[in-house]
Amino acid sequence: MARSVSRSTKRRSSALAAAALAVLALAVGAFAQSRDPAYAAARSAGQVGELMNGYLAVTGAGTAELRRMVDDINIRRKAVYAEKAQAQHATVEEYAFTSGCVLILHTEPGEKYQAPNGGWQTRTSQPPTRDPRCP
């Protein structure tokens, strides 16, 4: 009798643990909203910059690892752009360009962005120089 009670308690506790794990996984999923440390570091070091077209690029010579990371992020960005552009009845390029406007505006001082002349600029405390079409 005691054994069966203990077993049922054990079962209940394991179910509880599973539920907790599920909640945790969900929470992690929802909060997987911060940059990878390597990406964050490359951004603030100015090794990668925001392009006007809404994608990332390596600003200097870069390393193979850095380029792989940038490519990976850009592929994921494009997937998001494509999905959202379809919902908005716009082209992927239009949606990506608009995002580029916003992303350049959101750069922090020290980060690099592409100026309308095509060259890299380092963001200061001043507003960035953006394409005249940007809102």
Place this chain on the structure above:
Amino acid sequence: MRQRTKPNPIRELTYPAATATPPSMTGFRDGYAAAQAGRLEALWRGWRGAVLVVAIVGAGASALTGCISVATPDKPIVIELNINIKQEVIYRLAADAGKTIDTNKDIF
């Protein structure tokens, strides 16, 4: 009416009949004509500035029209409609793009 000694082309152009001769030079005119000429002369004095400005503006305008009709561009005129369309689209998408960026912070 052609007694004046010096021709004045501007007056000739503006008031061909009456103001061509100032009243000081019309000793032999009858009263009515002299009075009429005096009135017109006074009018002319008052409006001279304005008339000159109008003349100059007119000349400038005609010169400009001349430039436009004469000077033909050596390159074809390209109206970049794409820019306008794009800006319109960008303004429409901006809010949604901002939201998308906020909800995908790991890749932006």
